[in-house]
Amino acid sequence: MNTDHLKQEIIDYSKDIGIDKIGFASADVFGELKERLRRQQSLGYQSGFEKGSVDERTEPERLLPESKSILSIAIAYPSRIKDSPKSTKDERRGIFCRASWGVDYHVVLREKLEKLSAFIEEKFPDAVNKVMVDTGELSDRAVAERAGIGFSGKNTSIITPEFGSYVYLGELITNIPFVPDKPLADGCGSCTKCLDACPTGALVQGGQLNAQRCLAFLTQTKDFMPDEFRSQIGNFIYGFDTCQVVCPYNQKVDFHNHPELEPEPDVAKPKLKPMLRISNREFKETFGHIAGSWRGKKPLQRNALIALGHYKDVTAVEEMIAVMKNDVRPVIRGTAAWSLGKIGTNEAFEAITEAMEKETDEQVLFEMKKGLNFQQEFSTT
Structure with missing residues (x-):
């Protein structure tokens, strides 16, 4: 099955609906991640907010039995506030981290991924897709790294060449066997x-x-x-x-x-x-x-x-x-x-x-x- 033409159509459409970056990855087991997650569990380093078991988080087939590929998307978000209000002695202000500025990214990314899924199903009626944004079992960062969206930084964020790490991530598992993109080389070097x-x-x-x-x-x-x-x-x-x-x-x-x-x-x-x-x-x-x-x-x-x-x-x-x-x-x-x-x-x-x-x-x-x-x-x- 030659999916090169469909892949390019998806890339072009993703730009039309405001997706800043898209990559394609295989749906193979995330073996290295599985070992890392088990190590994190044994050390007590997890937050408790994680969804699903280690196997569910690293084996796409458990989430979509027909899975062949995973599409990873990235949406860039601002790092500065225009007309930022100042704290005063009479009115002190708190701050939300940058990842919580604007409309909830879960809503924004899910809407774009649902459009992408509908587009794929229109072009390929036999497509079977599953959309996830952050609250799903898969690791957004592991998928994005495999799909060439960016490399995994020492700060555990995905760092893209274009947008730094100020990106939201989401993915779509599909039964279509796309040719995967190449992961990026590590870019942190000796920086700490x-x-x-x-x-x-x-x-x-x-x-x-x-x-x-x-x-x-x-x-x-x-x-x-x-x-x-x-x-x-x-x-x-x-x-x-x-x-x-x-x-x-x-x-x-x-x-x-x-x-x-x-x-x-x-x-x-x-x-x-x-x-x-x-x-x-x-x-x-x-x-x-x-x-x-x-x-x-x-x-x-x-x-x-x-x-x-x-x-x-x-x-x-x-x-x-x-x-x-x-x-x-x-x-x-x-x-x-x-x-x-x-x-x-x-x-x-x-x-x-x-x-x-x-x-x-x-x-x-x-x-x-x-x-x-x-x-x-x-x-x-």
Whole structure:
């Protein structure tokens, strides 16, 4: 079966519907990835967000028995915000990582892949396709690497020659036996900028990530954030992308090819104090369309409290006291108490002491004690 002509038609059509890069890979087992994933499991380096078993994530035939090829697509996203709002002493702002600017990429890529699938089925009625974007079992990065979209960087991101690592990835498994494209050669060389910049040592070595220490993962958890990471997230309320920012391939890279992926300045860099009292309805209306909303408002509010503590924002003390006393969620009450201690005003310490008399949750009480312990720092400065 000669599929060269169909392949070129697909490439041409992909450009028409706004796909920035497309590659073709075999649907063979990802043997090297399988061993790496098993090693990650044994070391406890996985995030827990992964979908499917190791076999499902590395054997395309388990997902589509007729699979012969996998099409990988890449969509470039912006790295800079036009008219970016500034934090002020009265209105401190948080920030979402670049991968959560604009409309949720799962929606954008799935729409393009569905169009691509329909086009293929129109041209080849016997086609059997399966579309996946990030939440599917297959590793987007492993597919993209095999398909020649880019090489796998030491920061565990796919790095493309054209767009750096600022790309979203998705794939389509098909029963059509396309001639595969050639993978790109590794381009990191001896560079270790991403490893050196990782504040927690989550990048154990080039290409190996301990997700349990990765700030991007930790900002998405719903429990108390471990103490050692609280000072590291700064004002990030979702994600963390320093390992991409320092990459030489990302310098001066800023593509604005897709209007739906344009960051809304006040959404990408929201004011922190309003985040503390946002209702479920307001949260959905303001943030529901971006990828960073998928875990709900609780992690973002927890991170906003930590950021206010990081800023030592005295203008937020009154609202944070109200949160510490009235919020029904222990994680939010406890984090508010810890952050109030970081800010360190007399009003904050008095409020923590007063709230402790009524608090019954042991974890919250522990956080309150940690908040009060900051008094020692202030008394010696």
